[in-house]
Amino acid sequence: MNKIIGILLFIFTLISCKTSEVEIFVENGLLIENAQIISPENQTISPDSFVVVNGDSIAYVGVEKPIVKGSFETIDAKGKYIIPGLIDSHVHVTATDALSDEEEMENPEIVASYREQLPKSYLYFGYTTLIDLGTAKPERLDDFQKAEIRPDLYFVGGGAVIGNGYGLSNWNDDIPNFIYQENEAYPIPEKYVKENHSPKAVANRIAASGAIALKTYYEPGFDPTQPPFPTPSEALMEELKTEAHKNNLVLVVHGNSLEAHRFLGNAKVDIVAHGLWNWGDFRLDSDSGIPEEIKKVLDIEIKNNVGYMPTLQVINGLRELTDSNYLNDSELEHVLPNGLIEYYKANSNTMYVNVFGDAPKNIISTNFNRLSGRGKINLKYLFDHGGNILFGTDTPSSPTYGNPPGYNGYLEMLEMESAGIPLSKILAMATIENAKAFKLEQLYGTVEEGKKANLLILNKNPLQDITAYNDIDRVVVNGQSINRTNLSAKNADE
Ligand SMILES: [Zn+2]
Known part of the structure; x- marks a missing residue:
């Protein structure tokens, strides 16, 4: 029973x-x-x-x-x-890769077809969420958002550049979110009201625009023969961080030199938007190890859990200007309109000269391979010592066709793998870890x-x-x- x-x-x-x-x-x-x-x-x-x-x-x-x-x-x-879906947390969707404003004006059809293809190119390589880290043409962010098929786009809006600093070479440009910092050598034009350009005013404005992060810059410049651009003081950076966090904005700072990474590591900013490839006078030591001075700076960033975007493709993308075969890569046909590839082919020599002048290609290529190697060796060091590495490509970073949309993310992944980063880490970085770093994990990752x-x-x-x-x-x-x-x-x- x-x-x-x-x-x-x-x-x-x-x-x-x-x-x-x-x-x-x-x-x-x-x-x-x-x-x-x-x-x-x-x-x-x-x-x-x-x-x-x-x-x-x-x-x-x-x-x-x-x-x-x-x-x-x-x-x-x-x-x-x-x-x-993958997240690239460092892109710029408002430029046309490698074309100056003048060239854009002369080639409206190429620009139109490029802008139409752009969202699809990111999706073609699996990037369904993008973070635009700074633009001088915010109206193009709106254009991007209007595309029927497109990745989700987040932005910082106009960068919070330091008055007269890097990114603000010309006061004729409209840079509404510049930060006022007194500097005798570089006075700010009198027409600007100081109070509107305090960290507090700027952070409030950036948050009100719908941005998710505040982007600022630590960049003394790239030309050692010129006086350095003004960079933020410790006190100013601290204030920027406080005001950004009050507004729930992530503080992201441009920097790629030893000096910048040391400063930003000590300032405990949330994220440094570039790898440390500019080593000043330091070189790889005799057994190809990282010099102690560089290690010290990376250790500060590791200890303070500062987010580090290696952006390996910035250097590789510039190097591609030296490679006459690069534009024949058939992957480019998936992400760039044919008219633009043809334009690059016809103008590749001019584009090279615009960036590198009359420097011989083989020397530039060797130099950039060395810089690229440094970026990878630092990346591996950070990984081995528990650094907070983030996946961001800086697409496109500079006047080169070597950072094609979407494809550049795949190339960055290939480089990370060749630097010795495990595939499980690459997947985590390009998804959940990026989502967490930008407080988007409720939606993504x-x-x-x-x-x-x-x-x-x-x-x-x-x-x-x-x-x-x-x-x-x-x-x-x-x-x-x-x-x-x-x-x-x-x-x-x-
Ligand atoms: Zn960038």
Whole structure:
């Protein structure tokens, strides 16, 4: 008798399990089946799992198949891998790579086709969230946001440059958020009201514009024969940090020299937006080790948990100006309109001269390879000693065609791998760690219920093979699933 009750209870439990199956009603949704979902936080892979997307957010993630009702598309991801969409936390989406304002004016068609392709190029390489770290053309941020298919874009707006400092070479430019700092050698024009340019006033204004971070600069300049640009004092940097944090803004500072990194490490800023590749008079020691002076500065940054963006592609991108074959790379055809590639080919010599003058290409190339090596060796040191490394490319960083949108992120990943960074770390940096650094982890960084439906479906496992990031099957952005092929510039309608 008891046995029968036991069996009945067992059957009853089975039935109740069945009725407790998850039922989800979605509109414009997706049901992704049989996927292998990778967690960037602990590198676990959950096999044969399901993801349900409702509108632009993730409604369900689990191994149990849910009952989905409403309007949705079903995607079979058997054998494929799902990761959260990638985040590049250092881009500039308002420029046309390598073209000056004058060249933009002379080539409106090229600029228009480039700007139309730009959001898709980032998506083509899996970048579904971008942070624009400074622009002189904020209206173009709005243009970008108007594109029908585009990554989510966050911004700092106009940089909080130091009065008369780097980035403010010309008072004719409209630099509304410059910071007033007294400097006898570099007086600020009288027409500006000092109170409007205090750290407090500027931080309030930047926050009110919808920005998520305050960007400022520590840059004495690149030309040793010229007097240095004014840089922020310790007191000013402290005030900027206080005012930024009061406004819930992350403090991001440009700096790439030993002096800048020392200053910013000690100032405990949140993030330094570049790697330390400018070593002054220091060289790699005899057994290719990092000089003690450089280590000391990196150690300060590690101890103070200062975010460090290696931006390895800044140096490599400039070096590409010396490589006559670079523009034949077939990957460029996916991210740049053909007209622009042709323009680069026709003007590559002029572009080289504009940056490097009459310096021989082989010397520039050797120098930049050395700088690139320093960037990588520092990156490895930071990784080995628990540094807070962040994934940001600075695309495009300077007048070069060597930082193509989207593709530059993939190249940065390849460089990180060749510097000795494990694939698990690269995935974490480009997803959850970037999200946390910019306080966006409620929305991004993992494949979890409640987050934005920004996902990548990959043909390969990115924890085993870096080329998985260039083998994307589909990109899901804001809940919309797009075949990668449709994002390529090759397939843009003429
Ligand atoms: Zn930048």
